[in-house]
Amino acid sequence: MSTPTDRSRSLDVVVVGAGFGGLYALHRLRGLGLSVRVYEAGSGVGGTWYWNRYPGARCDVESLEYSYSFSQELEQEWDWSERYAPQPEILRYIDHVADRFDLRRDIQFDTRVTAAAFDETLGRWRVTTDQGDDVSARFCVMATGCLSAATTPDIPGLQSFQGDWFHTGQWPHEGVDFSGKRVGIVGTGSSGIQSIPVIARQASNLVVFQRTPNFSLPARNEPLAPDAQAQVKAGYGALRDAARGSFSAIAVSAPTELALEVDPAERRRRYEAAWARGGLMSMTTTFRDLILDKAANDTAAEFIRSKICEIVDDPDVARVLTPTDHPFATKRPCLDTGYFETFNRDNVTLVDLRQTPITEIVPTGIRTTGGVHELDCIVFATGFDAMTGPLLRIDIRGRGDRPLRDKWSAGPRTYLGIATAGFPNLFILTGPGSPSVLSNMVMAIEQHVDWIADCLSYLGAHGLDAIEATVDAEDAWVDHVNQLAGATLFPRANSWYMGANVPGKPRVFLPYVGGFPQYRSTCDAVAAEGYRGFGLTAAAAAAERP
Ligand SMILES: Cc1cc2nc3c(=O)[nH]c(=O)nc-3n(C[C@H](O)[C@H](O)[C@H](O)COP(=O)(O)OP(=O)(O)OC[C@H]3O[C@@H](n4cnc5c(N)ncnc54)[C@H](O)[C@@H]3O)c2cc1C
Numbered sequence: 001m002s003t004p005t006d007r008s009r010s011l012d013v014v015v016v017g018a019g020f021g022g023l024y025a026l027h028r029l030r031g032l033g034l035s036v037r038v039y040e041a042g043s044g045v046g047g048t049w050y051w052n053r054y055p056g057a058r059c060d061v062e063s064l065e066y067s068y069s070f071s072q073e074l075e076q077e078w079d080w081s082e083r084y085a086p087q088p089e090i091l092r093y094i095d096h097v098a099d100r101f102d103l104r105r106d107i108q109f110d111t112r113v114t115a116a117a118f119d120e121t122l123g124r125w126r127v128t129t130d131q132g133d134d135v136s137a138r139f140c141v142m143a144t145g146c147l148s149a150a151t152t153p154d155i156p157g158l159q160s161f162q163g164d165w166f167h168t169g170q171w172p173h174e175g176v177d178f179s180g181k182r183v184g185i186v187g188t189g190s191s192g193i194q195s196i197p198v199i200a201r202q203a204s205n206l207v208v209f210q211r212t213p214n215f216s217l218p219a220r221n222e223p224l225a226p227d228a229q230a231q232v233k234a235g236y237g238a239l240r241d242a243a244r245g246s247f248s249a250i251a252v253s254a255p256t257e258l259a260l261e262v263d264p265a266e267r268r269r270r271y272e273a274a275w276a277r278g279g280l281m282s283m284t285t286t287f288r289d290l291i292l293d294k295a296a297n298d299t300a301a302e303f304i305r306s307k308i309c310e311i312v313d314d315p316d317v318a319r320v321l322t323p324t325d326h327p328f329a330t331k332r333p334c335l336d337t338g339y340f341e342t343f344n345r346d347n348v349t350l351v352d353l354r355q356t357p358i359t360e361i362v363p364t365g366i367r368t369t370g371g372v373h374e375l376d377c378i379v380f381a382t383g384f385d386a387m388t389g390p391l392l393r394i395d396i397r398g399r400g401d402r403p404l405r406d407k408w409s410a411g412p413r414t415y416l417g418i419a420t421a422g423f424p425n426l427f428i429l430t431g432p433g434s435p436s437v438l439s440n441m442v443m444a445i446e447q448h449v450d451w452i453a454d455c456l457s458y459l460g461a462h463g464l465d466a467i468e469a470t471v472d473a474e475d476a477w478v479d480h481v482n483q484l485a486g487a488t489l490f491p492r493a494n495s496w497y498m499g500a501n502v503p504g505k506p507r508v509f510l511p512y513v514g515g516f517p518q519y520r521s522t523c524d525a526v527a528a529e530g531y532r533g534f535g536l537t538a539a540a541a542a543a544e545r546p
Pocket of ligand 1: 047052143430440441
């Protein structure tokens with residue numbers, strides 16, 4: 001085993017990223033007796049919850065589920081304050097995890113991994129960072145996150161803006177006081193929809209620049225009553241098992257009925273009940289064909305549209321806010337607290353960028369084809385280069401010095417979303433081709449990390465040093481992932497799931513849509529069959545392969 005001593009050390013595993021994924025990977029792999037080093041670009045742990053400090057940021061999977069399940073003690077000792085914890089609380093939780101499991105001593109903060117190259121002679125990865133680290137590792141675990149590469153639109157004139165501008169995904173740690181300010185916010189995805197009601201209450205004026213109206217559901221966030229929380233904790237294991245057995249790794253019963261099987265009045269009653277309960281799953285799991293059959297989907301979409309129309313006072317504003325160009329849930333549905341109501345405020349203006357697109361940013365504000373909106377601050381809630389962005393921003397090179405950027409130029413190719421042929425001993429957490437962003441991601445992360453830990457134990461126990469996805473297995477997996485996606489309504493939306501929010505990004509549906517249980521049993525079967533679809537070799541042989 002290697003012992004790390006300095007900036008040119010030799011390690012068993014390099015982990016990139018210290019969010020939920022990187023921290024659990026460190027904990028598990030260190031537990032196997034491996035030397036592990038984590039590199040994290042931020043100054044602290046938390047990943048998503050370290051960077052996204054915008055007003056209103058919170059999870060949209062309920063906190064009791066959006067948390068680690070690997071330690072019963074941790075589950076029992078941590079109390080959540082609300083149904084959906086706000087960002088500061090989630091960050092406190094992750095900080096607590098880092099301390100409780102003594103993780104910080106193996107994490108190097110303020111360090112961005114810039115390149116990782118597989119040395120075929122040594123059968124090892126050479127990893128370099130922007131801080132001058134140049135380390136060698138047998139394995140790389142890319143815990144770089146799916147939503148960590150923030151994208152700011154390329155609008156001419158941004159540098160001329162005399163006010164302050166921010167991206168929700170890179171929010172200043174000291175917070176921003178919008179009191180008395182004229183604020184413009186660009187983007188109405190999840191981050192925009194969470195922050196708009198909060199910013200509107202503080203700013204003197206808020207101008208919302210909307211390109212695509214989104215379906216948003218009420219969160220119905222509320223304090224978590226101690227006795228209700230105690231009850232969940234008393235049966236936490238059962239809740240986690242139910243989550244593992246459900247499509248999105250969230251403990252809900254799978255719907256059995258088709259939307260058009262029930263009569264319209266009953267259907268409406270169920271949608272009303274789901275709306276009243278709030279949350280992502282209540283509406284998406286009302287019927288089992290909502291994401292498969294357009295006619296079924298239309299019934300849910302129409303219901304939500306009718307709600308927008310009821311809530312928003314001005315019919316013209318309501319019309320602009322109403323999504324009509326994509327089926328419900330084919331973009332990640334948003335959860336909100338008073339989003340549509342916010343447009344009834346006197347200090348909030350909605351700008352429809354489909355009618356009056358932005359032409360430039362000027363020193364005093366944003367110019368659209370309709371004129372200049374004078375602003376003191378601009379907030380970009382414009383999201384991320386999802387799933388592939390964080391990986392492709394690193395110069396990753398596999399066999400034959402082949403860049404991952406080349407290999408994935410027409411879209412990502414993985415086996416199980418966890419490995420890619422030609423890049424031995426490189427593991428991707430919640431990568432493209434795995435359930436990932438379609439699931440409770442903490443569960444998805446734990447499943448991947450556990451699988452990787454078992455895999456490394458297996459290699460060790462069998463005197464093997466290298467594992468690499470075969471091209472055949474990868475091709476078959478990519479076909480399978482595409483076929484599943486093609487049978488759903490997902491490809492009909494210009495969503496970040498499809499890469500459509502990033503100019504020039506290949507249009508490919510990124511996550512695996514077959515559901516978490518199906519995916520997990522496939523991964524388990526692959527492992528049980530001696531890592532079917534992977535080539536396993538001893539180090540010397542790996543180095544010799546063409
Ligand atoms: C606002 C917001 C709300 C969300 N809410 C939910 C939710 O309710 N439920 C849910 O399931 N998911 C949610 N997600 C998805 C969320 O990203 C995951 O749940 C989870 O936090 C991902 O953890 P991770 O460790 O995989 O990645 P991240 O938390 O993204 O961490 C990745 C880390 O890698 C670091 N990194 C990246 N590249 C490099 C590099 N080259 N060198 C060094 N470090 C690097 C980044 O700085 C980052 O800290 C949300 C995402 C956002 C943005």
